[in-house]
Amino acid sequence: MAEANWAAPWMAPLRGVGRVMADRVADGVPVHQALGTGSDTLAPVRFVPHSALPAGQAYEEFIARSGSVPTRNNLHDFFNGLIWQHYPLTKSRLNQLQSQALAEQGVGSVRGPLRDACTLFDESGAVLQAPDALWQALLARDWHGLFVTHRPLWQQATLTVFGHAVLEQLVRPRKGITAHVLALPCPIAPQADAPSSETAGAPEKIAHIDRWMSAELQLDFMRTKPFTPLPLLGIPGWCIENADLSFYDDRAVFRPRRLASAP
Numbered sequence: 001m002a003e004a005n006w007a008a009p010w011m012a013p014l015r016g017v018g019r020v021m022a023d024r025v026a027d028g029v030p031v032h033q034a035l036g037t038g039s040d041t042l043a044p045v046r047f048v049p050h051s052a053l054p055a056g057q058a059y060e061e062f063i064a065r066s067g068s069v070p071t072r073n074n075l076h077d078f079f080n081g082l083i084w085q086h087y088p089l090t091k092s093r094l095n096q097l098q099s100q101a102l103a104e105q106g107v108g109s110v111r112g113p114l115r116d117a118c119t120l121f122d123e124s125g126a127v128l129q130a131p132d133a134l135w136q137a138l139l140a141r142d143w144h145g146l147f148v149t150h151r152p153l154w155q156q157a158t159l160t161v162f163g164h165a166v167l168e169q170l171v172r173p174r175k176g177i178t179a180h181v182l183a184l185p186c187p188i189a190p191q192a193d194a195p196s197s198e199t200a201g202a203p204e205k206i207a208h209i210d211r212w213m214s215a216e217l218q219l220d221f222m223r224t225k226p227f228t229p230l231p232l233l234g235i236p237g238w239c240i241e242n243a244d245l246s247f248y249d250d251r252a253v254f255r256p257r258r259l260a261s262a263p
Contacts, residue, residue: 032071035081043084060098079164089214123165126179130157143254180227
């Protein structure tokens with residue numbers, strides 16, 4: 001866990017608790033114990049060794065029945081635990097939706113649209129709080145508008161990474177890392193309107209985002225896969241290279257929206 005750059009902007013919501021737990025791992029504590037030790041454990045679940053998962057039982061089903069999350073000693077599961085700590089309502093909601101689908105359909109060789117959507121958001125999801133002009137550009141995949149024309153508006157925006165797999169990828173940042181943003185503007189909490197320091201009000205802001213996400217992730221809504229892609233290192237301030245606006249000319253990363261085929 002020492003590889004994580006806690007000063008990176010995407011780490012801001014996780015920084016305080018994350019550093020403490022990463023230090024425990026660095027001292028030789030297994031990840032499941034590091035995540036589940038002390039009064040700073042906010043998750044509504046216990047973290048247990050991955051070996052606690054019975055052979056043949058689905059991971060999400062086991063969590064729903066036991067209240068325990070099988071956890072390996074790796075970055076992927078470390079970040080999964082941190083997300084449980086910070087967004088417990090949303091993680092619980094995703095587990096509920098996954099468990100419901102498993103109960104109805106069984107495990108099977110294909111997840112189906114609901115489980116696919118839940119897995120996609122769980123692994124690579126994000127939410128955006130931003131002015132409408134940024135939202136419209138994002139939904140249109142107008143990358144020049146999003147990152148160049150409306151660049152100053154990013155000072156009024158916050159992108160919160162929820163997906164633990166994306167956080168793992170960002171330990172070694174590369175241009176193509178993409179999050180799937182929930183295609184609804186996340187409202188800014190009233191108390192967050194006033195300027196504040198990086199840490200002031202952070203728990204309240206995180207709790208606000210968690211409540212909002214968990215309320216929006218309804219069964220029929222999730223079946224539509226309501227996400228839009230966002231190359232994360234395009235966000236101003238998230239990498240030094242994007243200060244040179246030619247950064248956005250790379251169409252292999254900043255791909256235009258495909259036009260619908262004529263009937």
